[in-house]
Amino acid sequence: MEKVKVCVPITGQNQTEIEQQAHAIAATDADVVEWRFDLAMALYPSVQEAAAHTRDAAEDGSSAEIDVASEDARQLQAMIARLRALLPGKELLFTIRTQRQGGSFPNDAAAYRRFCTLALASARLDYLDLEDTTPAEDSRALMTLAHEMGVRVIASYHDFEKTPAVEEILEKLRALRATGADILKAAYMPTKTSDVATLLLATARFREEDAATHPLITMSMGEIGQISRLVGGAFGSMLTFATVGESSAPGQMPIEAVRAALTQLSLH
Numbered sequence: 001m002e003k004v005k006v007c008v009p010i011t012g013q014n015q016t017e018i019e020q021q022a023h024a025i026a027a028t029d030a031d032v033v034e035w036r037f038d039l040a041m042a043l044y045p046s047v048q049e050a051a052a053h054t055r056d057a058a059e060d061g062s063s064a065e066i067d068v069a070s071e072d073a074r075q076l077q078a079m080i081a082r083l084r085a086l087l088p089g090k091e092l093l094f095t096i097r098t099q100r101q102g103g104s105f106p107n108d109a110a111a112y113r114r115f116c117t118l119a120l121a122s123a124r125l126d127y128l129d130l131e132d133t134t135p136a137e138d139s140r141a142l143m144t145l146a147h148e149m150g151v152r153v154i155a156s157y158h159d160f161e162k163t164p165a166v167e168e169i170l171e172k173l174r175a176l177r178a179t180g181a182d183i184l185k186a187a188y189m190p191t192k193t194s195d196v197a198t199l200l201l202a203t204a205r206f207r208e209e210d211a212a213t214h215p216l217i218t219m220s221m222g223e224i225g226q227i228s229r230l231v232g233g234a235f236g237s238m239l240t241f242a243t244v245g246e247s248s249a250p251g252q253m254p255i256e257a258v259r260a261a262l263t264q265l266s267l268h
Helices: 015-026 045-060 070-086 109-121 136-148 166-178 193-209 226-235 255-264
Strands: 005-010 032-036 091-095 127-131 152-159 183-188 216-220 239-243
Touching (some): 015 032, 032 070, 109 127, 109 136, 136 152, 216 226, 226 255
Parallel strands (some): 005 032, 005 239, 032 091
8 A cells, every 4th residue: 555644734823833833843754744824823914904804894885805915925935935944854735724614714715816826936835735615717827836836736625514425525526636636635524433434435436436546635524533544545545634732623633643553554
């Protein structure tokens, strides 16, 4: 079986917390580091202020546009450069998780596209997470830029409420594949143990159907779904998430426990 990569998220809200977490992760054997930019709320105050203004405008019937301030842009690119320096030998994944997909970033397509574009322009990323709810035109533009910069795109989808039937999961993975992304990611919330089996079966079936052409990242979230984070590689998932400190999603486990399990399963 192929080696399963272990990805650890950085969840800090400001520069100090981000750098502290990066130092801790640098001392581990994590393969990939995900910077959850949406959680670094101190680095994009202009977007939050504009989002609040938009809400107020909606209430009084006026209009508002969200703009990415130049200082926010400067801080983003400076932080990516700093992370690259602090994390030698580790791949860097840039993620903006919007509120509609369980994250903290406002559901504003223009700001999302602008920050992703700025991150790609840093020329320091290995992966870009691209939510499947991104408008088609923005998705195509970001994917084109990412590939020009040599960055692999992860088309991602999250359902924090349920796990559908196998065929519905397969349809979602096919839709993610149709975007032209390099890697496909789908995460579901189980409400019962059989939901975890459903997710794993769908992963294996898609892997066979796709002839292993597109790398997959799949998982069941929460405590019930923890086993999928350990055995997913046996069914075709190429990466799992672990923690060094705070988690970024329900069900994530410490990297030491994850590595030990992968070693036992010959997935390391």
